[in-house]
Amino acid sequence: VRRLFVIGIGAGDPDHLTLQAVKAMNQVDVFVTFDKGEQKGELADLRAHLLATHMTKPYRVVEVPDPPRDRTPRRYDTAVDDWHARRAELLERAFAEVDTTAGILVWGDPSLYDSTLRLVDRIRERGHDGFECTVVPGITSVSALAARAATVLHTIGDPVHITTGRRLRADGVTHPATVVMLDRDCAFADLPDAADLLIWWGAYLGMPDETIIAGRVADVAGRIVATRTALRAAKGWIMDVYLLRRDSGR
Numbered sequence: 001v002r003r004l005f006v007i008g009i010g011a012g013d014p015d016h017l018t019l020q021a022v023k024a025m026n027q028v029d030v031f032v033t034f035d036k037g038e039q040k041g042e043l044a045d046l047r048a049h050l051l052a053t054h055m056t057k058p059y060r061v062v063e064v065p066d067p068p069r070d071r072t073p074r075r076y077d078t079a080v081d082d083w084h085a086r087r088a089e090l091l092e093r094a095f096a097e098v099d100t101t102a103g104i105l106v107w108g109d110p111s112l113y114d115s116t117l118r119l120v121d122r123i124r125e126r127g128h129d130g131f132e133c134t135v136v137p138g139i140t141s142v143s144a145l146a147a148r149a150a151t152v153l154h155t156i157g158d159p160v161h162i163t164t165g166r167r168l169r170a171d172g173v174t175h176p177a178t179v180v181m182l183d184r185d186c187a188f189a190d191l192p193d194a195a196d197l198l199i200w201w202g203a204y205l206g207m208p209d210e211t212i213i214a215g216r217v218a219d220v221a222g223r224i225v226a227t228r229t230a231l232r233a234a235k236g237w238i239m240d241v242y243l244l245r246r247d248s249g250r
């Protein structure tokens with residue numbers, strides 16, 4: 001590969017795609033995609049729709065199978081490192097087949113809980129550093145949530161903490177405003193300070209099944225858990241993100 005575009009495509013709504021992303025897509029000859037686990041049907045459909053709608057030149061799509069991942073490892077960091085190493089190897093092989101410009105379409109924004117740019121660094125570290133990499137930002141699921149909830153993330157002058165369900169369960173709420181991603185088992189439902197926390201929960205943001213529930217955690221946690229369980233069962237997969245904000249008089 002001579003040039004690489006890593007392009008954020010937004011969190012699920014085709015209209016999230018920016019004009020900059022469309023311009024970058026139209027410089028790409030070969031799109032490399034990872035075949036992503038459970039929600040792959042809908043991801044692939046969105047990607048195909050974006051390409052069909054916006055590409056004004058010929059292009060190819062090369063699919064790389066996503067290597068299986070241990071979801072219940074004893075050491076989380078080494079399991080992820082091992083998974084990244086296997087993904088980087090596959091990506092490196094795909095890049096070797098492209099002698100012009102490649103592109104990777106990344107869900108949301110490439111800077112937020114996405115490994116694509118780490119994989120690119122690994123490939124460079126393995127000596128394949130002769131290509132230029134341009135990153136195009138995308139609308140994150142966090143921006144999509146805040147917009148749909150019509151709220152600001154932070155309380156005045158305070159920081160915003162972005163974390164995962166796993167870390168929320170381990171650390172509890174440590175900041176006045178906390179955004180939680182990648183939560184597979186509703187860590188918000190077990191927080192000791194539920195009476196003092198407000199939640200804005202959004203699933204499938206920007207997609208036809210978009211669902212939003214907001215309120216005091218103590219009041220709405222049960223409804224969110226039940227809704228999440230039903231939606232996940234109906235579709236076979238779910239993507240959800242939420243904001244927790246302290247309600248201590250601010």
Ligand SMILES: C[S@@+](CC[C@H](N)C(=O)[O-])C[C@H]1O[C@@H](n2cnc3c(N)ncnc32)[C@H](O)[C@@H]1O
Nearest residue numbers: 011012108109140141181182204205239240241
């Ligand atoms: C691997 S991370 C990717 C984040 C992405 N790079 C971004 O900028 O939003 C996947 C997590 O993002 C969140 N997410 C992504 N798209 C979403 C959507 N449309 N609705 C709700 N949550 C979403 C969920 O927390 C999901 O577990």
